[in-house]
Amino acid sequence: MSMTKQAILGEAWVSLGANKMRSFLTMLGIIIGVASVVLMLSIGQGVQNKIQDSINSMGSNLFIVLSGSASTGGIRMGSGSSPTLKTSDAQEIAALNGVVAAAPALPGNAQVVFNASNWATQITGITPDYLKVREWHLLSGANINDADVRGATRVAVLGTTTVENLFPSPDEAIGSIIRIKNIPFEVIGILESKGQSLEGRDQDDAIFIPLTTAQRKLFGNQFPDSVRQIMVKAESEKVMDKLENDMRDALRAAHHLAERSEDDFNIRNLTAVAESAQTTGEAMSLLLGSIASISLLVGGIGIMNIMLVSVTERTREIGIRKAIGAHESDILLQFLLEAVMISLTGGIVGMLLGCAGSFIATWTLKVQTDVSLVSIILSFVVAAAVGIFFGYYPARKAARLKPIDALRYQ
């Protein structure tokens, strides 16, 4: 016996249309609120994406084991200055539970020459596992393989920045002979671009050569088997804490360290570093989002205000309709619908404006933004919820008016 859905919708539409300016201004509050939520979330998401990209470029669930510090005559030299780590340590670690791979590396800096060009870059001696651990793929050519490591061949895999700086065109690179410290190396592969690391270092400015080649021919010292660092990839984030202890025990045993003596190596959990950066990004998103939410709240209060005015203004009309036999539930639904129509339309327009805003921000301010599906759905749901929440009280007030009081209202 109550009104049809179309009839209630029609009534709500007529009422909104009767006060176009007012409906629009009310909507404006929601538009601004939703647009700022979408925009702020997209900026926050952009920042987080950037951090996530850096983390991903490093590889996930990583440890880096650095050789210990040397101290001569009371002067301590910092991590990696003492040649305490050996290739065999990597094998010890690789044998532990929860380790996917352990890749030893020996980095150093050197001048690289190709024809008339030259370039100073970081050269790292590695095993085939290294690029696997870093989740770093080849753009073209071949990887360093086990035979290269066994034979200490003179082959090199180049990062894109190095390629750009040495070769007039990247196509020439593979098969060319470059000279590192005057030793000729054949370029066998080019790596995909990784971009900046978390510290802002260009990771593509690099050359990789077989570990043994680096040890024996480039950065050789009195300890022929030493490595500067070992990259360790764990199976999952969960095993990392336990693995850190296991590695420490294994290395201490291998290095025959006495109970009391300090470690002659450093283990760094790279994921933990990344997580703290992630947390910063999330905190920023939260801050931006909450500021924007306040404007949405103000917009919602605007709806409530206008709906209350509207109820007062239409008291007589409500009385007439009740006298004619309109049900309380129909009147409740109509007023609620008016509020939801305002907030939902405002929500859609605000969402579009927010998307446009984030687009403009990306273009003009060079801020990385990302409008996620979640923020779109969220703004929709929030807009509808704001309409229902702030529309309910005025709607109930209208529906509960006694017909005689409503009719007598002047």
Place this chain on the structure above:
Amino acid sequence: MQQSPSPLVVVNHLYKQYESDAGVVTPVLKDVNLTIHEGEFVAIMGPSGSGKSTFMNVLGCLDVQTDGDYILSGQDVRRLNNEQAAELRNRVLGFVFQGFNLLPRRTAVHNVAMPLICAGKEKVEWEPRAIELLKKVGLSERLHSMPNELSGGQQQRVAIARAMANYPHVVLADEPTGNLDSTTSNDIMNLFRELNEKEGITIIVVTHEPDIAAYAKRLIKFRDGVLVYDGTVNDAGINA
């Protein structure tokens, strides 16, 4: 006059009083007893403040009595909840007000159809009925006019058509000619008479003008909240 034996309105020992915020109780209706049968044309008269409008509001289920019984179409109105009362107003009652009370921004057809729309009827049902009623009240030329484009008499005709829309048993008219000139008033009253005689609809009109009351057959008079006269119009010495 054909009188159906079933009583449409039964009022027993009805009291209505208002209590102000300060706690002062003002009695408005005192011990009213009345029975109205289907097909009657009743005028309710009385000076201002005599309680006739309050009585009308109680009859229209717009207000609830303080004490006593009111049975409308076999239903004890006091026992109805809000939704049931709304349904009763929709199906059994039709209202015509002094101030017309049409809904603004809606055409004459839409206004007339409101009771049907409230009852959940589809447009294919309410539109022909509204047009038929507007033709009956002589407004076939103004079907799609807005209330503010109509004269007072025309608005009241729309209001009467609206009161008739959902085939009510009784039409309650509170000072229906109060805002109209005498010629238009007579037209409106003739329309009521026609509805009563041709369609057998019970009509209850509140008025303070004797010549309006003269259109009715039965007259009820109130003074100071008490029903002081209940008889035929002719016996009261009023001539049409």
